[in-house]
Amino acid sequence: MPTGANIRRTFLDFFAARGHKIVPSSPLVPQGDPTLLFTNAGMNQFKDVFLGLEKRDYQRAVTVQKCLRAGGKHNDLDNVGFTHRHHTFFEMLGNFSFGDYFKDDAIAYAWELLTQGFGIPPARLYATVYTEDDQAERIWREQIGLAADRVFRLGAAENFWAMGDTGPCGPCSELHYDQGPEASELGHADCRFPCECGRYVEIWNLVFMQFERDGAGRLNPLPRPSIDTGAGLERLAAVLQGKRSNYDTDLFQPLIQAAGARAGVAYGAADKSDVALRILADHARASTFLVHDGVMPGNEGRGYVLRKIIRRALRHGRGLGLEGPFLYELAGRVADLMSDAYPELEASRERVAAVLRAEEERFAHTLALALKELDPVLARLAPAGGEAALLPGTEAFRLYDTFGLPLDLLQEIARERRFRLDEEGFQRELEAQRQRARKSWKGGEQASAGAGYQQLAAAGRTRFDGYEATASADSRVRALLLDGTPVEEAPAGAEVEAVLDHTPFYAASGGQIGDRGQFLSARGLAAEVLDTYAPVAGLIVHRLKTRQPLRAGDEIEAEVDVARRDATRRNHTATHLLHAALRQTLGTHVKQAGSVVEPGRLRFDFTHYAPLAAEQLEDVERLVNREILRNLPVTTTVLPLDEALATGAMALFGEKYQENVRVVSVPGFSQELCGGTHCHRTGDIGLFKIVYEASVAAGVRRIEAVTGEGAYELAQQAMARLRQASALLRAGEAELAPALERLLEHQRQLEAENQKLRLRAAQQQAGREERRLVRGVAVWAARADGLERPALRSLADELRGKLGSGVVALGSRQADKLALIVAVTPDLTSRLSAHALVRALPGLRGGGKADLAEAGGPDPEQLDALLAQVPAAVEKMLDMAGAAKSQ
Numbered sequence: 001m002p003t004g005a006n007i008r009r010t011f012l013d014f015f016a017a018r019g020h021k022i023v024p025s026s027p028l029v030p031q032g033d034p035t036l037l038f039t040n041a042g043m044n045q046f047k048d049v050f051l052g053l054e055k056r057d058y059q060r061a062v063t064v065q066k067c068l069r070a071g072g073k074h075n076d077l078d079n080v081g082f083t084h085r086h087h088t089f090f091e092m093l094g095n096f097s098f099g100d101y102f103k104d105d106a107i108a109y110a111w112e113l114l115t116q117g118f119g120i121p122p123a124r125l126y127a128t129v130y131t132e133d134d135q136a137e138r139i140w141r142e143q144i145g146l147a148a149d150r151v152f153r154l155g156a157a158e159n160f161w162a163m164g165d166t167g168p169c170g171p172c173s174e175l176h177y178d179q180g181p182e183a184s185e186l187g188h189a190d191c192r193f194p195c196e197c198g199r200y201v202e203i204w205n206l207v208f209m210q211f212e213r214d215g216a217g218r219l220n221p222l223p224r225p226s227i228d229t230g231a232g233l234e235r236l237a238a239v240l241q242g243k244r245s246n247y248d249t250d251l252f253q254p255l256i257q258a259a260g261a262r263a264g265v266a267y268g269a270a271d272k273s274d275v276a277l278r279i280l281a282d283h284a285r286a287s288t289f290l291v292h293d294g295v296m297p298g299n300e301g302r303g304y305v306l307r308k309i310i311r312r313a314l315r316h317g318r319g320l321g322l323e324g325p326f327l328y329e330l331a332g333r334v335a336d337l338m339s340d341a342y343p344e345l346e347a348s349r350e351r352v353a354a355v356l357r358a359e360e361e362r363f364a365h366t367l368a369l370a371l372k373e374l375d376p377v378l379a380r381l382a383p384a385g386g387e388a389a390l391l392p393g394t395e396a397f398r399l400y401d402t403f404g405l406p407l408d409l410l411q412e413i414a415r416e417r418r419f420r421l422d423e424e425g426f427q428r429e430l431e432a433q434r435q436r437a438r439k440s441w442k443g444g445e446q447a448s449a450g451a452g453y454q455q456l457a458a459a460g461r462t463r464f465d466g467y468e469a470t471a472s473a474d475s476r477v478r479a480l481l482l483d484g485t486p487v488e489e490a491p492a493g494a495e496v497e498a499v500l501d502h503t504p505f506y507a508a509s510g511g512q513i514g515d516r517g518q519f520l521s522a523r524g525l526a527a528e529v530l531d532t533y534a535p536v537a538g539l540i541v542h543r544l545k546t547r548q549p550l551r552a553g554d555e556i557e558a559e560v561d562v563a564r565r566d567a568t569r570r571n572h573t574a575t576h577l578l579h580a581a582l583r584q585t586l587g588t589h590v591k592q593a594g595s596v597v598e599p600g601r602l603r604f605d606f607t608h609y610a611p612l613a614a615e616q617l618e619d620v621e622r623l624v625n626r627e628i629l630r631n632l633p634v635t636t637t638v639l640p641l642d643e644a645l646a647t648g649a650m651a652l653f654g655e656k657y658q659e660n661v662r663v664v665s666v667p668g669f670s671q672e673l674c675g676g677t678h679c680h681r682t683g684d685i686g687l688f689k690i691v692y693e694a695s696v697a698a699g700v701r702r703i704e705a706v707t708g709e710g711a712y713e714l715a716q717q718a719m720a721r722l723r724q725a726s727a728l729l730r731a732g733e734a735e736l737a738p739a740l741e742r743l744l745e746h747q748r749q750l751e752a753e754n755q756k757l758r759l760r761a762a763q764q765q766a767g768r769e770e771r772r773l774v775r776g777v778a779v780w781a782a783r784a785d786g787l788e789r790p791a792l793r794s795l796a797d798e799l800r801g802k803l804g805s806g807v808v809a810l811g812s813r814q815a816d817k818l819a820l821i822v823a824v825t826p827d828l829t830s831r832l833s834a835h836a837l838v839r840a841l842p843g844l845r846g847g848g849k850a851d852l853a854e855a856g857g858p859d860p861e862q863l864d865a866l867l868a869q870v871p872a873a874v875e876k877m878l879d880m881a882g883a884a885k886s887q
Helices: 004-016 042-050 103-117 134-144 233-240 253-263 271-292 301-319 327-338 349-380 393-403 407-416 423-440 451-459 562-586 614-630 641-646 708-729 733-767 789-803 834-840 860-886
Strands: 060-068 089-097 125-130 151-154 160-162 167-178 200-213 219-232 389-391 419-421 471-482 485-487 495-500 517-521 524-536 539-546 555-560 592-597 602-607 635-640 660-666 670-673 688-697 700-707 772-774 777-783 807-814 817-824 845-848 852-857
Touching: 004 060, 004 089, 004 103, 004 233, 042 060, 042 089, 042 167, 042 200, 042 219, 060 271, 089 103, 089 233, 089 271, 103 134, 103 167, 103 200, 103 219, 125 134, 134 151, 134 167, 160 200, 167 219, 200 233, 219 233, 253 271, 253 327, 271 301, 271 327, 271 349, 301 327, 301 349, 327 349, 349 393, 349 407, 393 407, 393 423, 407 419, 451 471, 451 485, 451 524, 451 539, 555 562, 562 592, 562 602, 562 614, 562 660, 562 670, 562 688, 562 700, 562 708, 614 688, 635 641, 641 660, 641 670, 688 708, 700 708, 708 733, 733 789, 772 860, 777 789, 777 860, 789 807, 789 817, 789 852, 807 834, 807 860, 817 834, 817 860, 834 845, 834 852, 834 860, 852 860
Parallel strands: 125 151, 389 419, 777 807
Antiparallel strands: 060 089, 089 219, 125 167, 160 167, 167 200, 200 219, 471 485, 471 495, 471 555, 495 539, 517 524, 517 555, 524 539, 592 602, 602 700, 635 660, 660 670, 688 700, 772 777, 807 817, 817 852, 845 852
16 A cells, blocks of 8 residues: 555656656745735646746646645635544645647556556546547547547536636546545445545646636636646545555554644544544644745735634644644654655744744734623623523624634533524624635735746847846847837836846846846936846846837936945845855754845844844844855855755745756855845945844744945944043043943932932821711822832832821822822722722722722812822712611
């Protein structure tokens, strides 16, 4: 019986032997595709290849792709755990042809691998084709030899595949496996394909990629018909291991058993606990890979989906009796099981565990807050009679959305408190939020790049000369575009886009901003270049403000703003040094999580779980400046991607790399894949200075820094402030710290003396007030202006001691507010509560304990009136206590 690992390896080896390039899985966060929330199919990383916008040095590929379906259009989250085959995270086996082979070979390869490579009996297999695809049906029947009753034509819903609302698509042919009548979930003994009773399971989808659907819904033929296939590893493992459920395979059982052991629950003991254990196994895999790929729990976009997955797992874990953090432990088991296929999981093991544990602890805190918020809501809506009251859907959704209080927990609490939950109203609110989320997702409404850009890219790539030069004297204007539409000429004063045949201008990418500069013609300044970017791979576009008429075909000199480029170069190379220094100082768990490289500054986001101490920041700065002083050469080498990674060069999360990549190295210190522009030597940076360090998300820190002239100006400003401080303190710069300490100590002494004087004055002020007897209880209500709350508490405690038995109420005017403290001697707290007294006085907010309570109010003019009401409040409370005692 083949293991999941065996199936992966067999699939890759089969297609590699037939000329396919083994391409590593891309991250779960799609690279360069804003239309997708997560990678959800093997072909995502090849989208531009199918569109003809990107060329690679191979025409056949095979992958095992990490996929996630838990957000946006493709969302299986709510079904996970309740069915045999739904998952959030899964692995998609796929083979691809980019204009090489087509339907004949794709069908033949699939049949050969399934029946000969994996040994599936042909009699157990059925094929479906698109209702209009005569060619595919003919191949199945005439070349493969499937009988007519095993090939079925189905409509677009089943057999026309599309990655999304826009993008590559085409008819497909699916292979289904007959599990036998015992697998029917409806008890069918003699049903026929394509019955949907659960007996027949799809195991491979062969997509014949012929079209691209644009934003208007039109199907445009792709430059070269291609093949995209997908076979879910989990489903294939279930078939080959003779299991009805994917969760019974060796891909999930070790995780299910680990979760069951942790909870003290055996898998198979009860349906409810089985569902929970399946959810924990699935969500542990999804959480591990999402965090590994750089997603952090948050309140929007991908982070929100991850948070939902984690909290869904925690909720079901609580149902199994798991109260403390546990998901982070299962993540370690995921790494144990899958690091052979994904070795990078070992490097991120500690980081993943730290992120998940922090989120688990945060949810425990959030849940406590949510329950605290729910209690007053239920108290306000409590039923008056015997009939259960209604908890409105809007209120339930607020608790769910704001505090993460799960719906099933809300339902459980509602039942316990004799409430009915308005589930219909809740679902309306939930759907409204989903609609808002779809609209707010930044890529949701974006289609692929405009047709004008695509046509230009298909006609040829822009040659980039900017690594070697900052000017080119013989560039030709290939095209001009106005609002994305090609035009032949642009008048003077127009804002247009220009594409050259070759350019020294760097297009914004990898965090580095695009170049600015100018175009020159024989008549002088032809245009200012305001920005440079690449709307599609291989096409560099310049945004211009023309100074002369400019035509397509004109010869121009393209000249980059050298000072701006040099400043950007300094910051980019410094970013690499900073990354390496952080890894040396904090540990190899540090990974880049984002960057901005501009002429005036650099910003670097990285994974770490605590603020950096001042000493750590100093160490990082010292390391970077040491490398700058060494004036080492910054070398660049172009290598095939696999070879570059084998040298140890760091590949950064979220970047989309070509087959051949640039490796930027500072010998003995830093080595990264990078397409940006860099200094020739580290000494060109001049000086590096950190100006800011803070948290930007859970587990992500941010550093901002300056280099070169920016760092020099920062040092000059600091020296100017030192000189100013020296003059004010009349001390030399070396004596500033001792002088400042003496000044602060003198100030503390003055403040302490001032506080003593204020306290003495307040004591005298309070002492002038007469103590009143109320029902035999001494009440001392007085003003004590000028005291802060700590001194006010101290004075109240002192006066309470002097009374021996009684109530002290002290009020103080504090700027534009008032403060009131009530103290009750211990012998009276059974009849009088300081907390109840401050709550009985109008216009105050506060509380406390029976012997001491504090309150504040917005209007200090009411202080005397409030103090005058204290005796009456005491009298009323004593009367109530007496009445209660007599009953």
